[in-house]
Amino acid sequence: MAPDNRQLFLSKRVVTENKIFDGGILVKDGVIEQLLTRQEANNFVTENDGKVEVIDGGELALLAGVVDSHVHVNEPGRTAWEGFRTATSAAAAGGITTIVDMPLNSIPPTTTLKNLNTKASSAVGNVFVDVAFWGGIIVGNQNSLQDMVKAGVVGFKCFLCPSGVEEFPNVDARDLELAFVALEGTGSVLAFHAEIEEDNATIKNKIKKKDPEEYTTYLESRPPSMELNAISLVKSFVEKTDVRVHIVHVSSANVVPLLEEARRIRLAAGNKSWRGGVTAETCHHYLTLSADQVPRGCSEYKCAPPIRDRDNKERLWKYLLEDKLDMVVSDHSPCTPDLKCSNNLEAWGGISSVQFGLSLFWTNASARGLDLRSISKYLSSSTALLCGIQDRKGAIKPGLDADLVFFDPDSTFTVTSEIIRHKNKLTPYLGKELQGVVKQTYLRGQLIYDGSDILGEPKGNLLLNSY
Numbered sequence: 001m002a003p004d005n006r007q008l009f010l011s012k013r014v015v016t017e018n019k020i021f022d023g024g025i026l027v028k029d030g031v032i033e034q035l036l037t038r039q040e041a042n043n044f045v046t047e048n049d050g051k052v053e054v055i056d057g058g059e060l061a062l063l064a065g066v067v068d069s070h071v072h073v074n075e076p077g078r079t080a081w082e083g084f085r086t087a088t089s090a091a092a093a094g095g096i097t098t099i100v101d102m103p104l105n106s107i108p109p110t111t112t113l114k115n116l117n118t119k120a121s122s123a124v125g126n127v128f129v130d131v132a133f134w135g136g137i138i139v140g141n142q143n144s145l146q147d148m149v150k151a152g153v154v155g156f157k158c159f160l161c162p163s164g165v166e167e168f169p170n171v172d173a174r175d176l177e178l179a180f181v182a183l184e185g186t187g188s189v190l191a192f193h194a195e196i197e198e199d200n201a202t203i204k205n206k207i208k209k210k211d212p213e214e215y216t217t218y219l220e221s222r223p224p225s226m227e228l229n230a231i232s233l234v235k236s237f238v239e240k241t242d243v244r245v246h247i248v249h250v251s252s253a254n255v256v257p258l259l260e261e262a263r264r265i266r267l268a269a270g271n272k273s274w275r276g277g278v279t280a281e282t283c284h285h286y287l288t289l290s291a292d293q294v295p296r297g298c299s300e301y302k303c304a305p306p307i308r309d310r311d312n313k314e315r316l317w318k319y320l321l322e323d324k325l326d327m328v329v330s331d332h333s334p335c336t337p338d339l340k341c342s343n344n345l346e347a348w349g350g351i352s353s354v355q356f357g358l359s360l361f362w363t364n365a366s367a368r369g370l371d372l373r374s375i376s377k378y379l380s381s382s383t384a385l386l387c388g389i390q391d392r393k394g395a396i397k398p399g400l401d402a403d404l405v406f407f408d409p410d411s412t413f414t415v416t417s418e419i420i421r422h423k424n425k426l427t428p429y430l431g432k433e434l435q436g437v438v439k440q441t442y443l444r445g446q447l448i449y450d451g452s453d454i455l456g457e458p459k460g461n462l463l464l465n466s467y
């Protein structure tokens with residue numbers, strides 16, 4: 001590092017959200033100071049020879065580090081499923097420089113200030129990238145929310161259907177009334193797993209005679225109406241509160257018009273939040289895979305809500321490019337192999353992919369004629385905005401952390417167990433050739449991944465107020 005911690009990152013393709021240019025990024029003490037044209041960069045080097053560390057990526061694209069706002073790290077408690085060291089080393093290798101940990105599958109779940117501190121104690125010193133945290137809303141913990149806001153959680157996640165783990169029960173309208181009151185005026189955001197279980201006997205009858213190893217049996221058990229019912233409930237709250245709401249992992253394109261209606265109501269009422277405080281994400285698996293591609297008995301493809309048909313996938317892409325969906329995340333939700341049995345109705349619901357989100361998105365996006373700015377928009381700046389960390393993360397902009405990725409958009413690689421750094425290697429992407437190779441990942445100006453190895457000790461920070 002140069003004497004006053006000055007670095008100049010050079011690239012023929014510096015990717016900001018609105019332009020791709022040949023030039024440089026001047027960094028001081030791990031913070032982006034200035035964007036320079038190629039000429040300005042050359043002059044700077046001439047005038048400061050020996051006083052600045054020059055990092056020249058040549059033809060490699062230089063992107064803002066990805067902010068993956070939906071990652072289940074499951075530590076403490078279910079550390080056989082995943083942990084901070086493995087999840088964040090996978091993130092670093094995947095060009096992700098910030099992950100936001102979900103409040104469940106860890107034991108205890110992040111539903112009180114005490115539990116948040118327990119989680120933070122297990123994370124500190126064990127994170128290779130920066131980590132922020134979601135709090136959780138469950139039945140009866142409404143009095144814990146404001147303390148967690150003060151401690152710095154990015155927002156709160158709740159389930160409208162069973163979550164899959166008993167210590168994180170789903171909430172209903174009454175619980176939500178209390179949660180919204182507690183969050184009013186905090187500026188926080190309430191994120192929903194938006195499926196409401198239908199107890200109608202028809203679904204149960206329809207599938208009870210069907211082969212549980214066939215993916216279609218699972219798919220029929222989670223119809224789009226479950227997502228629509230949930231969004232209708234969320235919309236009823238949007239009409240009477242100003243609290244920001246976010247829909248995680250939208251799977252059915254059918255819900256988007258309803259989300260648009262909820263956003264229209266908020267904007268008409270003069271809500272000044274980003275997107276009227278009504279946002280939604282979809283996931284790499286919904287944009288990459290479709291139900292017809294899921295082999296029998298392969299529950300590594302199982303997630304909730306489910307991967308649906310090709311037509312639905314195309315409609316999700318259409319809505320994303322029309323800015324009616326706001327961001328794309330992993331929803332990395334791993335488990336141990338024994339829980340991914342061949343019975344799709346009983347297997348754990350969750351897909352492991354945190355290391356591959358950037359390349360998954362770029363494989364699809366480049367094939368659809370999008371340019372590199374789409375990565376920054378949907379995987380970095382939007383997720384940073386959702387989590388209220390846009391003044392530190394998610395873009396190549398002066399004042400933000402120098403979380404940077406040198407990315408080769410033209411090369412490909414094949415997903416194999418050997419390269420997977422998350423703890424359990426089962427993923428639907430095994431054997432898949434992806435486009436876009438992460439060559440170097442920098443966290444606040446520090447090289448943490450060099451294209452083959454995670455370097456040194458964990459350098460990540462916890463994005464909480466007292467860490």
Ligand SMILES: NC(=O)NC(NC(N)=O)C(=O)[O-]
Nearest residue numbers: 072163164303304333349350
């Ligand atoms: N308990 C979980 O990790 N659930 C997750 N599982 C999925 N998406 O299949 C989720 O985000 O709902």
Ligand SMILES: [Zn+2]
Nearest residue numbers: 193248249304
């Ligand atoms: Zn969920």
Ligand SMILES: [Zn+2]
Nearest residue numbers: 072102331333
């Ligand atoms: Zn999730």
